[in-house]
Every structure is written in C-alpha cells, then in structure tokens.
Amino acid sequence: MPASESRPASLDDICARLRSAGCVFAEEEAQLLLSAASSAAELASSVDRRVAGYPLEHVLGWASFSGLRIELDAGVFVPRVRTELVVNEAVALLQADRALAGCEGESPAVVVDLCCGSGAVGTAIAARIPGIELHATDVDPAALDCARRNLSPVGGTVHAGDLFDALPAALRGKIRVLAVNAPYVPTGAINTMPQEARLYEKRASLDGGPDGLDFHRRIAAGAPEWLLPGGSIIIETSQSQAAQTADIMAGTGLAVRIVRSDELDGTVVVCHGRPPA
Known part of the structure; x- marks a missing residue:
C-alpha cells in the first residue's frame, strides 16, 4: 500500500x-x-x-545495542542482543588487565573488532573502557560507512579489507583483545532464517560456509601472529557449534573456554594465547 x-x-x-x-x-x-x-x-x-518486512532497525536508522544507539543503514547487519556477550567478556578481560597492572605508564590496550559490520562491538567496548586503542575491519563498504560514524566518537579507526589483511602491519603481535562476530550460519540454514535477516541483510554477513565455520578456521589460522603474548580472542558462535569452534581455536595452540549466557541467549569461545616468556 x-x-x-x-x-x-x-x-x-x-x-x-x-x-x-x-x-x-x-x-x-x-x-x-x-x-x-x-x-x-x-x-x-x-x-x-x-x-x-523491513527490519525495525533499518527503518529507524539505528539499533539498540549494549545501552547505545548504533547508527545503521539499510542492508547492514543488525547487531543482536546475544553479541553483547562478546562485549561483556572483552570488558572483563580489559578490566582485569587494568586492575593487575594499573593504568599509570601503561600503553593503551590494542583492541580489534574483526568483521565489525556497523562497529557495534568496538563502540560498546570503547564506551565502557575508555583509553583503548581501537581498530575495526570489514569488507562491506556500507558497513564500513556505518562503522566510521559509530567509532569516530570513541576514537576508533576503521580499516577496509578481508580479516587480518585489513590491519596495519604495525599491529602484528600487539593485539590484546580480538573481538569477533564473523558469519557463522551454515549456508544451507540461511533459507530457514527469519525474513528480516534472510531478505534484508547481505548474505555475506551471514554465510559461514557449509558448516558455518569457514571464518572461524581462517581466524584461528591467522590470529596467533597478531596477538600480544597472552592476548585473547573472543569469538561468537552458536550453542550447537561451540564445541567445534573451541576445537578449531585450540588446534592452533590457544587455550579455550566456552561461555554461555542464557539471559542474552549468547555463546562465545574465549581463547588465550601463550603468556609472555
């Protein structure tokens, strides 16, 4: 009508x-x-x-996430409540670091929001942990435009490119927290998703390959050389895929644990690299 x-x-x-x-x-x-x-x-x-059938967030031009309004354009992946678990776990790690080491004279912790979409995860982390050095990456121009608008007020820097290829070489070996919400829906399951996601979000922001774990394998393979000694990865997955994601991450020498929040209906795998010698 x-x-x-x-x-x-x-x-x-x-x-x-x-x-x-x-x-x-x-x-x-x-x-x-x-x-x-x-x-x-x-x-x-x-x-x-x-x-x-358009997603409410695309109609409004913003999404509510972790107590913030995240600017959102049509077609850009809508941040889900469950992804707030990634933020909570990242914040807990960074707070523990500060409590242990103190802030005086310490270099800012480097945090990367990988596959950032609108930049919701990085924005929420920076809002709760001021003073971090925040970077975000994605391949989608529309998502990157949103990410720049959302991350600029919290001092984040946005990079265009595929996973770690987007990052400046100077960050190699310096990332304290790698926060990841990469696509993890199995290709065959996309057609069963709600209409709002299936029709109005880009397939590339959903499709994780035949078993949904293609990006998790690529991230596990590439992450160790980018992490600070003792650095961490927090990667969203589904409850049914969590054990597989954990095995993938553990296979590259990372120590892993699965964290589940029934309140947020979210599941993440938290991975830690080897501590400094």
Whole structure:
C-alpha cells in the first residue's frame, strides 16, 4: 500500500497494523516509529516499510545495542542482543588487565573488532573502557560507512579489507583483545532464517560456509601472529557449534573456554594465547 494511502491516525492503528504483520512487540515498535517520525507522511512510510518486512532497525536508522544507539543503514547487519556477550567478556578481560597492572605508564590496550559490520562491538567496548586503542575491519563498504560514524566518537579507526589483511602491519603481535562476530550460519540454514535477516541483510554477513565455520578456521589460522603474548580472542558462535569452534581455536595452540549466557541467549569461545616468556 502506498504511503499516501496509509496514514495511521493513532498508536492503536499502528499497533494493529504491526500485529497483523506478525510483529511480536507491536506496541514498543509503534512507539519508536512515532517518536522517530518528523511528519505524518514519514510515519506512514515507516509503518509501511515495517509491515512489508523491513527490519525495525533499518527503518529507524539505528539499533539498540549494549545501552547505545548504533547508527545503521539499510542492508547492514543488525547487531543482536546475544553479541553483547562478546562485549561483556572483552570488558572483563580489559578490566582485569587494568586492575593487575594499573593504568599509570601503561600503553593503551590494542583492541580489534574483526568483521565489525556497523562497529557495534568496538563502540560498546570503547564506551565502557575508555583509553583503548581501537581498530575495526570489514569488507562491506556500507558497513564500513556505518562503522566510521559509530567509532569516530570513541576514537576508533576503521580499516577496509578481508580479516587480518585489513590491519596495519604495525599491529602484528600487539593485539590484546580480538573481538569477533564473523558469519557463522551454515549456508544451507540461511533459507530457514527469519525474513528480516534472510531478505534484508547481505548474505555475506551471514554465510559461514557449509558448516558455518569457514571464518572461524581462517581466524584461528591467522590470529596467533597478531596477538600480544597472552592476548585473547573472543569469538561468537552458536550453542550447537561451540564445541567445534573451541576445537578449531585450540588446534592452533590457544587455550579455550566456552561461555554461555542464557539471559542474552549468547555463546562465545574465549581463547588465550601463550603468556609472555
């Protein structure tokens, strides 16, 4: 229905349309759409797009993540609540470092948000641990544009390229925390994903290869030479794939543990390199 023919007159009208389209949190979404619209025409257009299946975050132009508003353009991977576990584990490691060593005279910890998408993970880490040296990488130009807007206020630097190829050579052997949310959906499972992801997020941001673990293998192979002695990788995976991801990481000499949060419905593998000799 064209926007000109759909001008919801009230919150109840919008909720009814959203519910009929299958939106579980119709009232909350309606409130957000109402507050974001600057005119009746813009509101009508936004509701039309949401009813048509566009992700709410793409309609609004931002996603809520770890208590922050992350700017988001159409087609860019939407950060999930479960990925906040990557942030929490990274923050815990960095806080432990500071408590052990103290901040005075210490070089800033180098943190890399690999496969950063919109830069949500790096932005959230930097917001909670000021003073880190933050870098982020991705191959998608649209995602990189969002990442630059999100990371600039927290002092992050964004690099375009494939995994470690994007990073400056000067970072080799200096990364304290490598935070990773690389694609891990098995190719054959993409067609079973919700419409919002399947149709409106780029396949390259989802597809992890036949078993979903292609990127995890590549990251495990390349990461050790980039980590500071004793540095860590925190990599998101699924609950069903966690043991395989852990085995892949352990196979390159990293010490691994699986962390699960039922509250966030998130699973990560935390990997530690060898400590300094």
